[in-house]
Amino acid sequence: MKMPPxxxxxxVEGAPTVVPAPxxxxxxxxxxxxxxxRLKQMPRAATTPLERMRTEKLxxxxxxxxxxxxxxxxxxxxxxxxxxxPSGCGKTTLLRSLNRLVELTxxxxxxxxxxxxxxxxxGYDVTWLRRRVGMLFQQPNPFPMSIFDNVAYGLRERGxxxxxxxxxxxxxxxxxxxxxxxxxxxxxxxxxxxALSGGQQQRLCIARSLAVGPEVLLLDEPCSALDPISTQTIxxxxxxxxxxxxxxxxxxxxxxxxxxxxxxxxMYLGDLIEYGEAEQVFRAPVAERTREYVSGGFG
Amino acid sequence: xxxxxxxTRAAPDLWTRIRGSESWSIGDRIGVGLAWGxxxxxxxxxxxxxxxxxxxGLQYLSLSDVFSHPLPGLGESGxxxxxxxxxxxxxxxxxxxxxxxxGVAIAVWLTEYARPAWLARAVESGIEIVAGTPSIVLAxxxxxxxxxxxxxxxxxxxxxxxxxxxxxxxxxxxxxxxALPLVVGATREALHSIPRHVREASYxxxxxxxxxxxxxxxxxxRRGIGTGVTLGMGxxxxxxxxxxxxxxxxxxxxxxxxxxxxxxxxxxxxTLTTYVYNNSPAGEGGQPEKAYAAxxxxxxxxxxxxxxxxxxxxxxxxxxxx
Numbered sequence: 001m002k003m004p005p006x007x008x009x010x011x012v013e014g015a016p017t018v019v020p021a022p023x024x025x026x027x028x029x030x031x032x033x034x035x036x037x038r039l040k041q042m043p044r045a046a047t048t049p050l051e052r053m054r055t056e057k058l059x060x061x062x063x064x065x066x067x068x069x070x071x072x073x074x075x076x077x078x079x080x081x082x083x084x085x086p087s088g089c090g091k092t093t094l095l096r097s098l099n100r101l102v103e104l105t106x107x108x109x110x111x112x113x114x115x116x117x118x119x120x121x122x123g124y125d126v127t128w129l130r131r132r133v134g135m136l137f138q139q140p141n142p143f144p145m146s147i148f149d150n151v152a153y154g155l156r157e158r159g160x161x162x163x164x165x166x167x168x169x170x171x172x173x174x175x176x177x178x179x180x181x182x183x184x185x186x187x188x189x190x191x192x193x194x195a196l197s198g199g200q201q202q203r204l205c206i207a208r209s210l211a212v213g214p215e216v217l218l219l220d221e222p223c224s225a226l227d228p229i230s231t232q233t234i235x236x237x238x239x240x241x242x243x244x245x246x247x248x249x250x251x252x253x254x255x256x257x258x259x260x261x262x263x264x265x266x267m268y269l270g271d272l273i274e275y276g277e278a279e280q281v282f283r284a285p286v287a288e289r290t291r292e293y294v295s296g297g298f299g
Numbered sequence: 300x301x302x303x304x305x306x307t308r309a310a311p312d313l314w315t316r317i318r319g320s321e322s323w324s325i326g327d328r329i330g331v332g333l334a335w336g337x338x339x340x341x342x343x344x345x346x347x348x349x350x351x352x353x354x355x356g357l358q359y360l361s362l363s364d365v366f367s368h369p370l371p372g373l374g375e376s377g378x379x380x381x382x383x384x385x386x387x388x389x390x391x392x393x394x395x396x397x398x399x400x401x402g403v404a405i406a407v408w409l410t411e412y413a414r415p416a417w418l419a420r421a422v423e424s425g426i427e428i429v430a431g432t433p434s435i436v437l438a439x440x441x442x443x444x445x446x447x448x449x450x451x452x453x454x455x456x457x458x459x460x461x462x463x464x465x466x467x468x469x470x471x472x473x474x475x476x477x478a479l480p481l482v483v484g485a486t487r488e489a490l491h492s493i494p495r496h497v498r499e500a501s502y503x504x505x506x507x508x509x510x511x512x513x514x515x516x517x518x519x520x521r522r523g524i525g526t527g528v529t530l531g532m533g534x535x536x537x538x539x540x541x542x543x544x545x546x547x548x549x550x551x552x553x554x555x556x557x558x559x560x561x562x563x564x565x566x567x568x569x570t571l572t573t574y575v576y577n578n579s580p581a582g583e584g585g586q587p588e589k590a591y592a593a594x595x596x597x598x599x600x601x602x603x604x605x606x607x608x609x610x611x612x613x614x615x616x617x618x619x620x621x
Contacts, residue, residue: 101499131505137496139620144519153514154504194618205500212504225620 049076052215052246053098058112060093060102067093069270075216077246080238082261084251090270091250095218099133100126134209135218139225140201142193147185150193150204151175154212171211179207180237199230206237219249235260254294258282266290356595359588369550380593382552383574387536390570393471394478394535399528402482407512410490430480438544441473453565455555466565470546477538478531489523490516494619525611533604539572548573571597
């Protein structure tokens with residue numbers, strides 16, 4: 001007798017994207033029924049948000065294919081900006097252009113301007129720019145060395161002087177503390193980083209970025225490979241950090257955007273469709289496309 | 300059976316695991332059978348070689364053979380094969396000292412730079428050609444090159460002050476070409492297996508390409524490099540043609556004139572492969588017991604290297620997700 005094939009269960013990454021059915025189909029107020037509570041426990045930034053980066057009519061094309069079309073955005077310290085939109089809408093390309101990582105793609109061309117603290121990023125030395133504008137990736141990617149060396153990596157080889165381990169220790173500890181990882185690893189700093197769990201690895205990557213003292217931190221779906229608990233820890237870290245660092249996060253997870261973002265930019269096919277306060281974009285989107293997307297109509 | 304499907308699935312017997320499912324067609328079953336047969340046959344051949352050499356080798360091998368010099372002249376009984384053993388290691392080390400750094404450098408250039416594209420393609424084809432060239436061709440080519448008087452410092456000179464073109468240095472140098480493709484291949488594979496975002500993470504910390512290669516990519520490729528180097532040494536140790544033509548295949552060391560170490564490196568000698576050939580009745584000699592003993596030592600060295608490769612690759616630590 002033949003047996004039915006076993007059902008393969010596909011693990012859902014991170015927290016599920018909950019898209020409850022709208023109560024009724026008309027009216028702005030009811031367009032979205034997302035109920036994710038914001039991480040309000042964290043105090044808002046003491047100072048008013050301060051602009052760190054700005055894009056002016058930024059366009060990016062891969063060969064003849066336009067990926068980002070004349071997008072103008074502000075990135076402010078003291079708040080989290082979430083880039084949302086369906087796959088292929090250009091949000092990751094936009095993010096990668098902010099630290100000029102997109103230039104590594106041979107066919108990529110750029111139009112428009114990107115400013116960091118009022119100065120065109122093209123005027124900066126690219127290695128200097130990337131220390132000011134750090135980045136976190138979808139997959140945790142610690143380097144194959146010890147936890148300590150991972151965090152110290154960005155601090156070493158600056159100029160001709162080689163700082164000793166002892167000199168680096170305070171900065172490494174500080175970075176691990178800010179990333180919320182210090183308590184878990186403080187006795188094992190010489191252990192290999194790749195032996196940590198996925199969530200710990202991702203927080204180590206945050207610590208590694210923080211160690212070089214960035215003003216802006218770019219997060220490219222940082223929790224998509226993590227379990228819900230690790231996701232929560234990282235989101236709390238993000239909200240903590242926003243008072244010192246301007247944070248841009250690309251996410252497919254609308255609940256995550258609701259939990260952490262202060263401002264939300266919705267992109268579609270390379271265009272910036274809507275930009276505004278998170279509350280407004282989710283509760284009362286102006287554009288029809290945005291309303292469809294945040295209510296789960298497509299994506 | 301339908302009553303307890305879970306129990307059946309929890310502890311499948313061997314046959315169920317081989318088939319994977321009950322719905323395999325007759326063709327699939329024959330295919331699986333052939334695959335098993337081929338695997339078992341290979342194991343049987345390997346076991347036969349090792350057992351035969353073990354029995355013969357242990358029968359004839361004595362420690363004094365390993366630690367004493369051969370007697371001069373072919374066909375003379377007596378003497379050990381210390382010189383060929385040392386010669387084997389000299390050639391392998393010389394070859395890998397050249398092929399290792401060169402191979403890693405080529406692999407890094409091919410994976411991380413590879414500009415201009417035509418040059419990268421040319422380098423790739425060059426490596427393929429070297430990998431596909433029979434070692435006898437490399438040997439003869441090497442002889443022609445190193446018999447030029449420009450290279451007279453590298454080997455003993457014969458009549459008319461033309462260099463012989465035969466020495467450990469020359470043999471090791473040409474042997475490095477045997478190991479080079481293996482080092483390049485294994486290192487490239489290791490570099491390719493590092494996801495792009497790991498490189499980008501390093502760039503995002505304000506590092507340039509050179510320090511990313513030095514601090515991240517090469518350390519992450521250690522295992523691949525180790526595998527390539529070990530395989531390359533195995534290839535060198537097993538080669539016969541280059542030893543015959545470019546080393547002289549003399550039973551004993553026959554140093555050149557000059558400083559002690561240098562005279563050895565620029566002098567002639569042999570390795571275990573040519574020693575076996577020169578002593579086996581199947582080859583030039585009439586001392587089968589010496590040939591068996593030396594072949595056993597040779598096999599042991601090569602097996603030890605293969606085992607080392609296994610150790611290097613098996614310990615594969617945690618890695619990244621793509």
